[in-house]
Amino acid sequence: MTRAPASRALDTTPLWLKLSSYLVLSEEEKMYLADLERTIAREPPRTDLLQQGEKYRDVRIIRDGWAIRHKALPDGRRQVVNFVLPGDIIGMYCTLFESADHSVTTLTAVEVASFPPERIGEMFRSFPRLAAALAWSGAREEAMVAERLLSLGRRTALERTAHLIVELLRRLSVVNMATDGHFVLPVTQEILADALGLSIVHINRTLRRLRDSGLIELNGQRITVNDVRQLASVGQFDELYLHLIRVPKRLERAFAGPRHQNNNKREDDDRAKA
Amino acid sequence: MTRAPASRALDTTPLWLKLSSYLVLSEEEKMYLADLERTIAREPPRTDLLQQGEKYRDVRIIRDGWAIRHKALPDGRRQVVNFVLPGDIIGMYCTLFESADHSVTTLTAVEVASFPPERIGEMFRSFPRLAAALAWSGAREEAMVAERLLSLGRRTALERTAHLIVELLRRLSVVNMATDGHFVLPVTQEILADALGLSIVHINRTLRRLRDSGLIELNGQRITVNDVRQLASVGQFDELYLHLIRVPKRLERAFAGPRHQNNNKREDDDRAKA
């Protein structure tokens, strides 16, 4: 493993921001993370970062831009499983699975870091708290998919749409990409339709209803949520599933057991900022 | 950690069967697993093993019986996220999350083992291959939820239903609970409806169509799939997402790095039975 130079002026990356909302990372952990994100590439919009059925390659971290994780049926019908935002990880399970059961495609130009899967095992051994934070991020991803399943199964078109907008707002806030109620939504209505299990026409009409009722405003790709509480209420949004609460004490007991290969001062109180 | 006595006659549990379909476990790993499943309880049907919003308790392993993992909206609408079958684990993320975003309720009488979450960290340190197999099982769970999302978003009622039946058949086969094309489906139509995002009436009509077309037979809770290939074709079922392929070589490199606290002969060829 190569350590990044101990420069103090490490930028805060979206991943660091996200993980920091969960637990307070030490300087050493932060540096290890920065090292993971060392190999950076840029990709244009509409690029496949991963393709359904293909073998997994490296693990990737989105540092900037949007992508979608989606699955397709043989006949072309498509479902967007989730939106991939800065700070999100692609192909975390590449160590466990042979080939991918979904595709990941960029919506905008993106900046992605990549590292070989072997480093995940290394991290579990050397920086268990960091590994736990990454596991939290992965588990949260599953929770989001389950919540979207609830949307498609039991929420109406209007509720689903409202719910998704609030979810994106919350997620973007964590990585400083939403201020007040507005953010950039670099997404066509076709993609929204594929995310919400609706037709393009119907998503269009649903957005119109939300606009007409004054809950949101749309100007090009900029969306403004005028009344988050009311929108959340329309979508029956309960942020429990985002698990934004700080790390439970339990975690320390489970992951920070007998030390090995690891000498960072780790007794910082994780709940200091809670 | 307490080791189970080294009796050779350890029963094969469903979890062991499931994990063995992924990698060949050593005798020591098998014994550790048996020890995890040492504390056993029985619960009657319609018991909540976990409740949405409640704090997580111990980790649990289903050894016998069926349960459902489900989420509810404030107004009572409900979505079944997945079926919990023997060999499945409940509350794996209890170390990472404070409270549960879903409920787990038994459908039949069940036999569950439980162990404190601390042991997961212990396992990562002492039996990394076993931990990896558990991670595989968890990642697979997410893949199933994503596939169901595709169903609810883009498959018709008939396709969804066919898909679910084939999925259950495949999953049950792994733990020896399905022979030829038939198995016990201890599930009311209401629950099927909640799993597939349909109304009870419509699920009933859809099952009728499947029966009338001769693809399946239903006798009480016994379901017989007459033509798996054709049913899979109706449901556009592609088992890629179940990741039933044996462990990739990559895994060894990542998880079986520098040894510590672990001296079991691990050089068994994982792909021996492949």
Added chain:
DNA sequence: CGTAGACTTGACACTACTCAATTGGAGTGG
């Protein structure tokens, strides 16, 4: 033999889909 829960079926309503036409911008080439 009576009751309760699950299953079935018919009739009808409604959500969301399809088809089709139109509008609106952003880019491109003359």
Added chain:
DNA sequence: CCACTCCAATTGAGTAGTGTCAAGTCTACG
């Protein structure tokens, strides 16, 4: 600077697929 093109967004009209309501029917079981 103005057609022209392309793609996304809109809107209308008609329909298909599902949901709702309501009335049975079946089966298990006390």
